[in-house]
Amino acid sequence: MQVVKNSFLRDLIWSLRGRFRMKTLKQITSAMILVVAAVCLPATSFAELPVPSHIIPPTGEHVGEDVPQPIEFPHDRHVKDMKINCMYCHTYARRSKVAGIPPTSKCMGCHKIIATDKPRIQKLTEYWEKGESPRWKKVHDVPDYVHFTHEKHIRKFVEKADFPVEDVQQVCALCHGEVREMTVAEKKKPLNMGFCQRCHQANGGPGDCWKCHK
Amino acid sequence: MSLKNVLENFSYFRQDAESGGTHKYEHRFGMAIDLDICTGCNSCSTACYAENNLPVVGKERFEKGQAMHWMRIERYWDEQEFEGDFAEQGAKFMPMLCQQCGAATCEPVCPVAATYHTPDGLNAQVYNRCIGSRFCSNNCPFRVRYFNFWSYYEDSWPEPLNMQLNPDLSVRDKGVMEKCTFCIQRIRVAKDTTQREERPLKDGEFLTACAQACPTNAIVFGDTMDPDSNVSKLWMKHQVQRGPFTHKKEKANEELRGYRVFEELNVDPSIMYLERVRDTEV
Numbered sequence: 001m002q003v004v005k006n007s008f009l010r011d012l013i014w015s016l017r018g019r020f021r022m023k024t025l026k027q028i029t030s031a032m033i034l035v036v037a038a039v040c041l042p043a044t045s046f047a048e049l050p051v052p053s054h055i056i057p058p059t060g061e062h063v064g065e066d067v068p069q070p071i072e073f074p075h076d077r078h079v080k081d082m083k084i085n086c087m088y089c090h091t092y093a094r095r096s097k098v099a100g101i102p103p104t105s106k107c108m109g110c111h112k113i114i115a116t117d118k119p120r121i122q123k124l125t126e127y128w129e130k131g132e133s134p135r136w137k138k139v140h141d142v143p144d145y146v147h148f149t150h151e152k153h154i155r156k157f158v159e160k161a162d163f164p165v166e167d168v169q170q171v172c173a174l175c176h177g178e179v180r181e182m183t184v185a186e187k188k189k190p191l192n193m194g195f196c197q198r199c200h201q202a203n204g205g206p207g208d209c210w211k212c213h214k
Numbered sequence: 215m216s217l218k219n220v221l222e223n224f225s226y227f228r229q230d231a232e233s234g235g236t237h238k239y240e241h242r243f244g245m246a247i248d249l250d251i252c253t254g255c256n257s258c259s260t261a262c263y264a265e266n267n268l269p270v271v272g273k274e275r276f277e278k279g280q281a282m283h284w285m286r287i288e289r290y291w292d293e294q295e296f297e298g299d300f301a302e303q304g305a306k307f308m309p310m311l312c313q314q315c316g317a318a319t320c321e322p323v324c325p326v327a328a329t330y331h332t333p334d335g336l337n338a339q340v341y342n343r344c345i346g347s348r349f350c351s352n353n354c355p356f357r358v359r360y361f362n363f364w365s366y367y368e369d370s371w372p373e374p375l376n377m378q379l380n381p382d383l384s385v386r387d388k389g390v391m392e393k394c395t396f397c398i399q400r401i402r403v404a405k406d407t408t409q410r411e412e413r414p415l416k417d418g419e420f421l422t423a424c425a426q427a428c429p430t431n432a433i434v435f436g437d438t439m440d441p442d443s444n445v446s447k448l449w450m451k452h453q454v455q456r457g458p459f460t461h462k463k464e465k466a467n468e469e470l471r472g473y474r475v476f477e478e479l480n481v482d483p484s485i486m487y488l489e490r491v492r493d494t495e496v
Contacts, residue, residue, distance in 0.1 A: 145342060145384040147402060152409070209340045210332050210398055214383055 049173045054161045057174045058199035064187025070134040071120050079180035086172050093150040104133045139185045147214045242335030243396050244438035244484035246448040252432040254307030259285045261427030267385050269366030282360045284394040285311040312358045312394035316482030320350035346389035355476050359393045397422040417443035454486045
């Protein structure tokens with residue numbers, strides 16, 4: 001068997017050599033490793049969040065511009081490594097229009113003790129001692145003429161659907177992208193009318209203009 | 215609407231607008247305005263300005279007819295009374311706002327479908343879709359649609375005043391038609407609350423800004439589809455019904471004061487007015 005396999009590999013290598021005009025064996029093997037890596041890596045290292053089975057996800061990709069924040073907040077550290085629920089900090093998502101940015105006191109609840117030697121935390125502590133809050137910038141901003149409520153979406157897709165709240169980031173990720181892979185949040189989904197409408201049509205959301213436009 | 219759907223439900227789709235059309239209503243918000251207790255104080259109009267981000271256009275533009283009041287107080291004098299400078303008993307007042315017609319004349323003329331009928335029985339205006347053809351305004355018998363001829367927001371709310379703008383409503387730009395929405399932002403909030411608490415909408419749970427501001431409670435607002443609401447009770451009391459116009463009512467009973475403006479045009483207005491009773495007539 002070994003011999004057959006080797007001969008197959010050798011045949012492949014030689015045919016590649018002829019096709020791509022590669023001269024040395026080193027060149028050929030490195031090219032092959034690159035090909036194998038390109039195929040296998042995305043499947044292993046970037047494991048995507050599963051899409052909840054009761055939702056047909058909205059489609060569309062977007063590359064938003066960088067929104068510099070006063071403190072470079074690492075979402076990945078909090079979500080992926082520490083496994084903190086989105087709604088622990090963005091508390092208002094389940095009961096109001098906006099998801100909300102946590103008050104500095106919530107940050108300080110942990111960071112009085114945790115990681116006090118890190119420069120970002122020291123900056124945060126400075127704000128806290130001055131009695132100011134960092135001026136966080138809004139990343140996912142829908143236009144002023146759009147009425148969007150987080151509450152209704154959380155109710156439909158999490159509370160009513162009996163979806164475990166621990167996995168709520170799977171639902172959040174449908175519109176906010178994989179925030180757990182980002183440091184500072186970036187806009188990865190278009191959040192335009194087509195994006196909303198495709199999801200509304202697929203999941204039976206309202207189609208009346210005045211439900212969202214104001 | 216596929217052809218198959220049209221053919222299968224032909225009798226449903228061929229209903230004309232006057233007999234209710236093909237709307238499936240959840241609510242039909244309506245009003246009853248008692249002109250007998252209306253004093254013409256204009257507080258409804260003022261409340262509307264404050265609630266709906268209406269710009270104050272200034273004297274010159276007002277004279278050109280470019281005022282943006284979604285709700286206005288119309289004044290009428292009887293002919294025989296109109297002698298001298300002012301009539302003895304003063305004018306008759308009539309708050310005029312969008313009648314939210316069931317068979318609205320503004321809707322079918324819009325070339326881009328920016329105005330349409332909502333499941334709440336309102337004539338909606340989608341500002342983003344409006345291209346400013348002004349057909350709707352010209353086709354409205356009540357003259358209650360207002361066109362933004364200028365970017366009024368630029369000078370209507372100078373620096374500290376822009377903080378008073380209502381965030382639940384967009385600020386309209388030049389080239390867009392706008393009209394009374396029956397305070398859709400309040401309807402939206404009330405509906406969100408009922409949905410959260412899983413109960414039907416209660417009568418009087420929310421009011422439009424004009425009804426809330428009226429010092430004499432001349433404006434009664436509510437859902438006319440709910441038979442227990444104050445509005446429907448008033449409508450029933452004065453024997454005014456929805457639907458097409460049948461015949462001019464005989465004034466058999468002095469107590470029946472209800473009428474709808476331009477009812478004979480078959481537009482099915484949602485606002486019932488109660489006639490004013492003058493002292494001389496009593």
